[in-house]
């Protein structure tokens with residue numbers, strides 16, 4: 001059985017974790033600080049990097065650090081993992097959903113513009129599946145309307161936008177190191193920003209709001225949570241980061257094979273390609289309804305051929321919690337079509353070229369089985 005995702009954990013990862021476990025200091029400490037420096041060096045552009053216990057925490061704290069709260073609106077693409085919208089609620093603000101491009105799955109300046117209101121304080125571009133949002137027009141809009149830009153780069157460590165690494169510039173750029181991501185700390189996340197005052201707010205919000213003077217006396221002026229990343233997780237991240245470029249190169253090689261061997265059938269729409277794509281996921285759209293099956297039935301058939309698959313994601317505006325804000329089917333047609341037709345195929349660095357061919361021939365077989373059944 002080929003799963004759709006598997007983290008790459010090797011002896012050096014295990015040795016790094018074991019060393020911290022044996023060191024006598026296992027929560028946040030020198031390894032977390034080293035991971036922050038290593039991420040900053042990798043991204044380039046001198047970002048101030050702060051690590052968190054999840055990508056969700058990174059996003060939530062970024063919104064709060066940017067001063068976003070009750071009464072404010074944040075523009076979010078309707079196609080993303082639900083964390084992207086939930087953090088806006090956590091900060092006390094309101095998500096405003098906009099549609100995405102069918103091929104890139106990303107929001108565009110053209111979709112964001114009409115959603116800007118007097119209450120809009122921020123926009124959250126999500127670099128979906130590892131493909132960069134075209135940031136220059138978004139940044140121009142943000143500048144014109146004085147909006148903060150909180151990038152959800154959960155899928156995008158190693159992604160480039162017109163040759164520039166995501167996180168090497170910007171306002172607040174948030175990464176996730178969940179086990180499905182291109183590198184993992186098991187659970188974990190990071191924020192890259194460029195303003196020392198902002199970085200300090202991130203630190204306080206991350207850890208109880210604690211402020212200390214030179215003698216270590218403590219005060220708390222405002223709320224802070226507990227969202228620090230441990231040294232055990234950080235040690236794993238440091239080692240994983242040294243292999244990120246290798247992992248992403250391998251992902252690109254595997255995707256090239258997918259593009260060569262995928263069935264050329266009008267029911268299957270491959271995702272958009274780009275030189276800067278980090279290929280966190282490979283998810284074509286499949287017109288299940290036209291094939292006379294549900295996605296679940298299609299997945300079961302693939303599974304019978306030994307191929308696992310995933311579903312990323314349902315359109316967020318149609319979740320019950322967001323329908324309460326007034327959203328309904330038809331509001332974001334591309335996100336809704338992606339939500340209905342997307343199927344995540346196996347993609348992880350340890351896969352072989354033969355694995356990709358096995359997935360593609362299973363797809364050919366399932367399509368043939370279905371056309372025979374329909375005939």
Ligand SMILES: Cc1ncc(COP(=O)(O)O)c(C=O)c1O
Nearest residue numbers: 054055056081083154176177178
């Ligand atoms: C687009 C997106 N944003 C945010 C997150 C949240 O990251 P984490 O799981 O590290 O909290 C995820 C996680 O899958 C995600 O896919």
